[in-house]
Amino acid sequence: MSSVMVEANDLMKTFGTVRALDGLSLRIEQGTIFGLLGPNGAGKTTAINVFTTLERPDAGQVRVAGYDVTRDAAQVRGVIGVTGQFAALDDNLTGLENLVLFGRLMKLGRQQAKARARELLERFDLVEAGARRTKTYSGGMRRRLDLAASLTREPTVLFLDEPTTGLDPHSRIALWDMVRELRDNGITVLLTTQYLAEADELADRIAVIDHGRVVAEGTAGELKQRAGGSVCHITLPDNATRERVARELADLGEVTVLPDGVSLPAAGPETLVAVVRRLDEATATTLSDVDIEDIGLRRPTLEDVFLRLTGQGAHPETAEVAT
Amino acid sequence: MSLDSTVLAGRHLRLMSRRPASIMGAVILPLLFALLFFTVFGKVMDRAGIDYIFYLLPAIIIQATFFTAMSSAQLAAEDVTGGTLRRLRVMPIRRTAPVFGLLWAEVTRAALSIGALVPASVALGFRFRGGLLASAGFILASLAFAAVLCTCFIAMGLTLRRVEAVQGASNLIYFPALLLSNAFAPAWAFPSWLRPVVEHQPVSRVADAIRALADTDVGLTRPLLIATTWLAGLLVVGLGFATRAIGRAA
Amino acid sequence: MTIAVPPPARASLLHDTMVMTGRTLLVTLRYPTALFIAVVFPVLLLLLMTASFGTIVLPGQGYRAFVNFGLPLFAVMGVLFSTLGTGATTTIDLQAGFDTRLRTMPVSAAAPLLGRIAADSLRNLMTLVLVVAVGIVMGFRFNTGPASIIGFFVLPLVFALGVVSLVLAAAVRATSAESLTSGLNAGFLLISFLSTGMVSLADLPGWAQPIARGNPVSLLAEAMRVLAHGGPLTRPLLGTLAWAVGLIAVFGPLAVAGYRKRRAARQ
Numbered sequence: 106m107s108s109v110m111v112e113a114n115d116l117m118k119t120f121g122t123v124r125a126l127d128g129l130s131l132r133i134e135q136g137t138i139f140g141l142l143g144p145n146g147a148g149k150t151t152a153i154n155v156f157t158t159l160e161r162p163d164a165g166q167v168r169v170a171g172y173d174v175t176r177d178a179a180q181v182r183g184v185i186g187v188t189g190q191f192a193a194l195d196d197n198l199t200g201l202e203n204l205v206l207f208g209r210l211m212k213l214g215r216q217q218a219k220a221r222a223r224e225l226l227e228r229f230d231l232v233e234a235g236a237r238r239t240k241t242y243s244g245g246m247r248r249r250l251d252l253a254a255s256l257t258r259e260p261t262v263l264f265l266d267e268p269t270t271g272l273d274p275h276s277r278i279a280l281w282d283m284v285r286e287l288r289d290n291g292i293t294v295l296l297t298t299q300y301l302a303e304a305d306e307l308a309d310r311i312a313v314i315d316h317g318r319v320v321a322e323g324t325a326g327e328l329k330q331r332a333g334g335s336v337c338h339i340t341l342p343d344n345a346t347r348e349r350v351a352r353e354l355a356d357l358g359e360v361t362v363l364p365d366g367v368s369l370p371a372a373g374p375e376t377l378v379a380v381v382r383r384l385d386e387a388t389a390t391t392l393s394d395v396d397i398e399d400i401g402l403r404r405p406t407l408e409d410v411f412l413r414l415t416g417q418g419a420h421p422e423t424a425e426v427a428t
Numbered sequence: 429m430s431l432d433s434t435v436l437a438g439r440h441l442r443l444m445s446r447r448p449a450s451i452m453g454a455v456i457l458p459l460l461f462a463l464l465f466f467t468v469f470g471k472v473m474d475r476a477g478i479d480y481i482f483y484l485l486p487a488i489i490i491q492a493t494f495f496t497a498m499s500s501a502q503l504a505a506e507d508v509t510g511g512t513l514r515r516l517r518v519m520p521i522r523r524t525a526p527v528f529g530l531l532w533a534e535v536t537r538a539a540l541s542i543g544a545l546v547p548a549s550v551a552l553g554f555r556f557r558g559g560l561l562a563s564a565g566f567i568l569a570s571l572a573f574a575a576v577l578c579t580c581f582i583a584m585g586l587t588l589r590r591v592e593a594v595q596g597a598s599n600l601i602y603f604p605a606l607l608l609s610n611a612f613a614p615a616w617a618f619p620s621w622l623r624p625v626v627e628h629q630p631v632s633r634v635a636d637a638i639r640a641l642a643d644t645d646v647g648l649t650r651p652l653l654i655a656t657t658w659l660a661g662l663l664v665v666g667l668g669f670a671t672r673a674i675g676r677a678a
Numbered sequence: 679m680t681i682a683v684p685p686p687a688r689a690s691l692l693h694d695t696m697v698m699t700g701r702t703l704l705v706t707l708r709y710p711t712a713l714f715i716a717v718v719f720p721v722l723l724l725l726l727m728t729a730s731f732g733t734i735v736l737p738g739q740g741y742r743a744f745v746n747f748g749l750p751l752f753a754v755m756g757v758l759f760s761t762l763g764t765g766a767t768t769t770i771d772l773q774a775g776f777d778t779r780l781r782t783m784p785v786s787a788a789a790p791l792l793g794r795i796a797a798d799s800l801r802n803l804m805t806l807v808l809v810v811a812v813g814i815v816m817g818f819r820f821n822t823g824p825a826s827i828i829g830f831f832v833l834p835l836v837f838a839l840g841v842v843s844l845v846l847a848a849a850v851r852a853t854s855a856e857s858l859t860s861g862l863n864a865g866f867l868l869i870s871f872l873s874t875g876m877v878s879l880a881d882l883p884g885w886a887q888p889i890a891r892g893n894p895v896s897l898l899a900e901a902m903r904v905l906a907h908g909g910p911l912t913r914p915l916l917g918t919l920a921w922a923v924g925l926i927a928v929f930g931p932l933a934v935a936g937y938r939k940r941r942a943a944r945q
Binding site for chain 2: 711719730732735882883
C-alpha cells in the first residue's frame with residue numbers, strides 16, 4: 106500500500122507581523138526521504154515545529170501517520186522521532202543513560218530500553234563513547250547520539266531539522282548513510298536543509314520553500330529540468346567584473362549573475378560559439394581587465410533552480426562556510 | 429613582574445570584570461558575611477568580652493581571600509583544559525608568564541576587596557589601634573597572605589585540571605581551614621582536644637599576625653615571625669607544584 | 679519491510695514523573711557540587727559552627743546544648759542551598775532545548791517539572807536524615823513522640839516545596855544558571871543568618887529582631903526544635919505552613935506559566 110505519511114494543507118502561521126507559514130502544503134509518501142529546502146527564515150523550522158506538535162497552526166491541517174497534529178497531538182508524539190538543530194541531550198548523563206532515559210519515556214520496559222540503547226550505540230558507532238558523559242562528545246558524536254535518541258522506539262516518521270549543520274564533511278556523509286538506511290527500513294524521513302548538495306544527494310523528493318510556501322516540488326532531476334535546458338556558464342573569479350560581463354552578453358539571452366560567475370540559457374553549441382566570439386572581441390577592448398577562468402556548457406544544477414525560484418542572491422554554499 | 433605577565437593579568441582582570449560572580453565573590457559576598465556575622469554574633473561576643481568588629485575584620489579579609497583564591501584555582505584549571513596555556517606556550521613569552529599573570533590579577537582583586545572591606549568595617553565601628561606603620565603593615569600582610577594563598581590554589585588548579593575536582597577540593601580546604609581557625613571565634617571557645625590544631629594552623633597564625641598589626645600594645649615580633657615562616661613555607665610548596673604542573677601542561 | 683504501524687506510545691503522568699525523578703536524582707548524585715551542598719555542607723556547618731560558636735552562643739551549657747539548638751537551621755540551610763542546584767539544572771535544560779524535545783515525545787506535560795520537584799524532595803529528605811544522624815552522634819536527642827518526629831522531617835520538606843516554587847519561577851526566566859544562583863545565593867544567606875536559627879531572638883540587635891521574628895527560616899527552625907524537644911508549637915508551625923502555602927500559591931503558577939512559555943520554543 107502506498108500511504109501518505111505527512112499531509113499538510115494550506116498551513117498558515119504568523120508571529121506578530123511575520124508570516125512564517127503562508128499556505129504551505131505538501132504530501133510525503135511512506136518510506137521516502139523528503140527534503141525541505143529553503144534559505145534562512147523561509148519557514149523550515151516553523152513547519153517542523155507544527156508537524157511535531159510544538160506549534161499550533163493558525164489555519165490549515167496537518168496529518169502525520171494518519172493523526173491530526175492539533176486534535177491528536179498525543180498520538181502524533183507516540184509515532185514520531187525528532188532531532189533538532191542543536192542536540193538536546195542531558196550532558197550530565199552518559200550516552201547509554203541518555204538513550205535509556207529516552208527509551209523509558211517512550212514507554213519501553215527497563216530491560217527493553219537498555220537492550221535497545223546498546224543496539225543503537227552499536228549501530229551508530231558509539232559503543233565505546235556510550236559509557237562517557239555526552240559533555241565530552243564531539244559535534245559529530247552528539248548528532249549521532251541525538252539521532253539515536255529519536256529512534257529508541259522505531260518512529261513511523263522521523264523529522265530532522267538541519268541535521269548536519271556545523272558538521273565536518275566526514276561526519277556529514279556518515280549521517281547521510283544512516284538516514285538512507287532508516288529510509289530503507291521503511292521509515293519516512295522529513296529533513297530540512299539549507300545545503301543544496303544535501304538535498305540533491307539524500308532526498309527522494311524536494312520541496313523548495315520560500316516566504317512560508319512551497320515554490321517548487323519534485324525530484325532533484327525534475328527540478329533541474331524545470332530550470333530549463335543547458336546553460337552557458339562563464340566562471341569569473343573577480344566578482345566586480347560580473348555585472349559588466351552580464352551587460353556585454355545581455356542581447357544573447359537572459360543572463361543570471363551567479364556567485365562564481367554568470368550564466369545564460371544555451372540553445373546548443375552555437376550559443377557557446379557566440380559567447381566566445383563576443384568575449385574575444387570585448388576582452389580586446391572594453392573588458393580588457395576581465396579575468397575569465399572558464400567557459401562551458403553545463404546542465405543546470407539544483408543551485409540554479411534554487412536561485413531562480415527563491416530569487417536570492419544569497420549563496421547557500423557560502424552560508425555553509427559561515428556556519 | 430614581566431611585561432608578558434602584566435598583559436596577561438590585564439586579560440584576566442577584563443574577564444573577571446565581565447563575570448558578575450567574580451565581583452560577588454570579591455566584594456559583595458564578603459561584605460554580606462561581615463554584616464551578617466557582626467549582626468548575629470555581635471551581642472554574644474560582647475558578652476564573652478570580645479569587641480567583635482575589631483576581631484572580625486581580619487576573618488572577613490581572610491575569607492574574601494579564600495573566595496578569590498578558589499576562583500583563581502578554577503580559572504587556572506580552565507586555562508589548562510581550555511588549551512589557553514598550550515597556546516601561550518607556542519608564543520614567544522616566558523613559560524611562567526601565564527601563571528604570574530593570573531596571580532597578579534588575583535592579588536589585584538584581593539586588594540579591591542580589602543579596599544571595600546576596611547571602610548565598611550570602619551563604618552561598623554572598627555578602628556586601627558596601632559600607628560600608621562602598623563596599619564600599613566596590616567594591609568601589606570593581608571596582601572602577602574593573598575599572594576601566597578592564590579599561588580597555592582593556582583598550583584592546585586593546574587595540578588587537578590578538572591574544574592569539578594577543583595571546586596570540590598577548594599570547598600574541602602576552605603571550610604575546615606577557615607572555620608577550624610581562630611578567625612571567626614577565639615581558640616578558647618573550641619573543645620579542648622581541638623584547641624591545639626586551631627591555635628597552630630596557618631590561617632590562625634596569619635590571623636594572629638594581622639590582628640596584632642591592627643592592635644596596640646601587643647608584641648609584634650612573635651606573631652609576625654610565625655606567620656612569615658608559614659607563608660614562606662606555603663609559597664615554596666605552591667611554587668613547586670605550579671612549576672611541575674606547568675612542565676606537564678606543555 | 680513491513681509497513682505495520684506500531685501502536686503509538688502514550689503519555690503517563692505517573693510513569694513519566696518517576697522516570698524524570700530518577701534522571702534528576704542520578705544527575706544530582708553525580709554532580710560533585712550538588713552532592714557537596716546536599717551532604718557535606720550542612721554536616722560541616724553543624725560540626726564547625728558547634729565547635730567554634732557553641733559555647734559562645736550558649737555560655738556554660740556545653741556543645742551538646744548548641745547541637746540541639748542549632749541543628750534545625752543547619753539542616754534547613756542544606757535544603758535551601760540545594761534548591762539552587764535544582765534551579766540551575768532547570769535553566770541549563772531549558773537552554774539546551776531538552777524540555778522542548780520532551781514535548782515532541784509522548785511525555786506528560788507536567789512530568790518534567792514534577793520530576794524535578796520530586797527529586798528535590800527526595801534529596802532534601804536525604805539531607806535531613808544525614809544531618810540528624812551526625813547530630814545524634816554529637817548529642818542531638820528527640821524528646822517527643824513518633825508523630826512529632828515525623829513532623830520534624832516532613833515540615834522542612836513542605837517548606838522546601840514553597841522554596842523550590844520560587845527558585846523554579848526564577849529559573850524558567852533566567853538567562854544563565856550562574857546569574858540565577860549568585861542572585862538567590864545572597865538572598866538565602868540573608869534569611870539563614872537573620873534568623874533565630876543560630877542565636878536567640880534577644881541576642882540579635884534591635885533592628886534585626888522584627889526581621890528574624892517573621893523570617894520563615896526562624897519559624898521553621900523553631901517549629902523543628904519544638905517537634906524534637908517539645909514546647910508551644912502553634913505559632914511556628916502555622917507560620918511555617920503559611921509561608922509555604924503563600925510561596926506555592928504565588929510562585930507555583932508563575933513557575934508553570936514561565937515554564938510553558940520557555941519550552942514552547944527554544945530561546
